[in-house]
Amino acid sequence: MNNTNNHKGFSYKDLLYKCLIFIVTVSVITYFMPKEGKFNYEFDINTPWKYGLLQASFDFPIYKNELQVQKEQDSLLAYYQPYFTVDKNVEKNILAKLREDYSHKLKFFLPSTDYYRHIERTLKHVYEKGILSHHDAQLLATDSIQSALLVEKNVATSQDVNQMFTEKGAYEYLLNADTLHYSKRILQSCNLGNYLTSNISYDKQRSESAKQDLLSNISWASGLVLNGQKIIDRGEIINEHTYDILCSLRQEWEKRSESVQEIRLTFMGQALIVGILVLCFMIYLELFRKNYFERKRSVLLLFALIVFFPVVLSVMVEQNLSNVYVVPMAMIPIIIGIFLDSRTAFMAHTIIILICSIFLRHPHEFIILQMAAGMTAIYSLRELSQRSQLLRTALIVVICYALLYFAFELILEDDLTKLNTRMYIYFIINGILLLFAYPLLFILEKTFGFTSNVTLVELSNINTKLLREMSEVAPGTFQHSLQMANLAAEAANKIGANSQLVRTGALYHDIGKMQNPAFFTENQRSINPHKSLSYEQSAQVIISHITDGIKLAEKHNLPKVIKDFIRTHHGKGVAKYFYISYKNEHPDEEVDMSKFSYPGPNPFTKEQAILMMADSVEAASRSLQEYTEESISTLIDKIVDGQVAEGFFKECPITFKDIAMVKDLFKEKLKTVYHTRITYPELKK
Helix, strand or coil: CCHHHHHHCCCHHHHHHHHHHHHHHHHHHHHHCCCCCCCCCCCCCCCECCCCCEECCCCEEEECCHHHHHHHHHHHHCCCCCEEEECHHHHHHHHHHHHHHHHHHHHHHCCCHHHHHHHHHHHHHHHHHCEECHHHHHHHHHCCCCEEEEEECCEEEEEEHHHCEEHHHHHHHHHHCCCCCCCHHHHHCCCHHHHCCCCEEECHHHHHHHHHHHHCCCCCEEEEECCCCEEECCCCECCHHHHHHHHHHHHHHHHHHHCHHHHHHHHHHHHHHHHHHHHHHHHHHHHHCCHHHHCHHHHHHHHHHHHHHHHHHHHHHHHCCCCHHHCCCCHHHHHHHHHCCHHHHHHHHHHHHHHHHHHCCCHHHHHHHHHHHHHHHHHHCCCCCCHHHHHHHHHHHHHHHHHHHHHHHHHHCCCHHHCCHHHHHHHHHHHHHHCCHHHHHHHHHHHHCCCCHHHHHHHCCCCCHHHHHHHHHCHHHHHHHHHHHHHHHHHHHHHCCCHHHHHHHHHHCCHHHHCCHHHCHHHCCCCCHHHHCCHHHHHHHHHHHHHHHHHHHHHCCCCHHHHHHHHHCCCCCECHHHHHHHHHHCCCCCCCHHHCECCCCCCCCHHHHHHHHHHHHHHHHCCCCCCCHHHHHHHHHHHHHHHHHCCCCCCCCCCHHHHHHHHHHHHHHHHHHCCCCCCCCCCCC
């Protein structure tokens, strides 16, 4: 990276990182989206339509049913005439053979030449009508053909099939043609079967072409449905005409799904829409939540949810599983709102709902219901600290679903008896599944390293093992932490920070003092162990409560946000008592500041800044000789203004207005805590 890019804050690594997130998200979602336009409706004639309003999404013909088509085909095929090719050489060769046989042998046992002429005349008649092979005769019988076209020298002549002969039929005709004048017994002795062979053959190519030309005159459609036209609505009975329309729609849908070109275009369209929506969300993060890109766990959680829910819904649609309304989509804003913030929760929820709507049959209804449910969840569960809150939110979300869907039904239905009760069962299942957000939060905390308010509330219970141990080992520190927790939480509420977070952080910020409790003023009775140590050693003991606290936090698996309070509540400040004492005794010596400085870092969140101010103010207030409004106000101004001047709050997003509000609150609270008590009079005897 060159200096120019560094100056502008541009990083190719960051750009590559964001591009990778974008490509992976869009690719995974698009891959799992249904590519085939499956027709997932179940229907039958004379039954009520159990789905919502169905409208045509494209123009399509109303195909005739099989019975109608078969009737029309049978009607047309009654006029169908297959083609047969006539071979005149067969007749010529047979007659030549007859003449030769007569001159050599037949004339010796035939009574007269009349028999010969009769046989010759009859054979000409038979061959003129045509002799069929056994296979061709079966073909005509199977298709119930009434007539055929005999082609001779490209001239086709229509011939009644009943007048054609098979070899067997021709033989019988020869014997029985004129039994009055010619003896059947004499004719049988001539072996007339030798002069019978098929002279016409089936022309498959020409016949099939003629058949297709004939069938092409059939109209396969009885009407046309236009894009946007209503087909049927919930509760309506499926009559014969509507049944044909639904069958036609299914047939057309399947045709479209089989087209490779159609699938390719569908994929491109889905990828484009998903890409635009994901890009919009990333632009939102870039403009308003840029720090989330720096926190990998935040980005991972957001895009994991953006991928997970559309994939679940697309698989359900693809497999035709249950109704999509059983999926607790309101869980999205709940999770993001608890771990991140409500605005990002709303944006992520909106993007996910829009992505999911791409492959649904009724997207507008889905979008309206899910958006309303998401906003309801965000409003009703801005802060989760008790299980009962989630139960209440689930109930409100179910009611929201039910009311909105009921409103849709009132608009679309004219009879309340047609209400779809099954949908309301789906909404109840949705609410039950929404309750699983509570255990899911625990899993997500461990997976992504977040800390929810539920965990903070559990940690702030003073009966936890670590806090109970601190109350026994370092009671003064424990009391100091309790008072600080209340003071800091009030300040957080005042400026809109996370009060539960700062309260929990305050309870644990000084746990490191449990290692050497006697070295800290609040735990001392009459003995001060610092008297036997040098100023440098004393400073190191005091400073070590930071590192000792971190070790204890890691031992007890405290969340990272709590460890951050331990690290930052003194920032990079100085153990002033021992530093000033050492400096006063060694005025000409150069002091090694590392021996008197806390390791830091300085606070980088509002909550950490509040804790630093509250810690210093609460501890210093104990050293006041008199508690007056002026002394308390002066003390707080001196401490907090000094912290501002030393730059402790440069790295956190707290404003001068916030600091002024915190100072005012501290003054009011400390005046209340250290108010002057009246002296009770004694009873005179």
